[in-house]
Amino acid sequence: MTSKAASMKTSFVLSAIAAFGVLAAPVFAQEQQMQNDGTARSKVKPARLIEFTGDREFLKESSRLRVWRGEVGYTLEVDAAGTPVDCELAEKFRMNYVNDKLCEVLMKHHSFEPAQDSSGAPVEGSYEGRLNFMDIRAKG
Template sequence: MNFALLLAPIAALAVIAAPALADEKAQNDGTARSKVKPARLIEFTGDREFLKESSRLRVWRGEVGYTLEVDAAGTPTDCELTEKFRMNYVNDKLCEVLLKHHSFEPAVDDSGAAVESSYEGKLNYLEMREKD
């Protein structure tokens, strides 16, 4: 029996499986990042303002996704829309409303200390109009 023929498939399998095993190990590595309790949304009070600004800017989408960076005090500090509009002005104006009208409980690490984090959300125009 030729061992080279037998070892070739085993070596190929090892090369394919190694990245998957390494990736699984990285997800359960016990780092601080994996132990952070994320920021929790307290409330968003800007439905009316967001609808008004969107109308003024002629935004024609069913929903807008966004990510907010939240500092250790629970204050949103930066905003990025998931699907940006062509004009930066539109992105900036919608983000201004999002930053102004969100409030959060800050994220905490495993020791209970407040830390920076991010929050991902979506606003659906139909749902906001039904509330109004």
């Protein structure tokens, strides 16, 4: 590669990096502002897991559905009474049936203290978790 070609390549790479920085800066600034905006959302105490009692059921359902992952990440939406009302897997399976069945087990076997607003009143919230199959098997 000639020095002129190398110089052009370096110039192109530096221009691309600079352009990315210019484009990413407003997004980063907006995220920072949203986190520190003083709104009620930033003052909510999140839902706290009391217990998950579905280790055996989750393993059984995963085996039945032929789930071959090392772990499953998920987010549960929790109502103001502390009851899970919705579930989403972090990495969805191709078949919605598998996603739905695993979420049924997750929602049935989690119990929470509800999220609280700044005055301590219960509000809707969410909980993010991960289940590792090796850890679950080791417990059983």
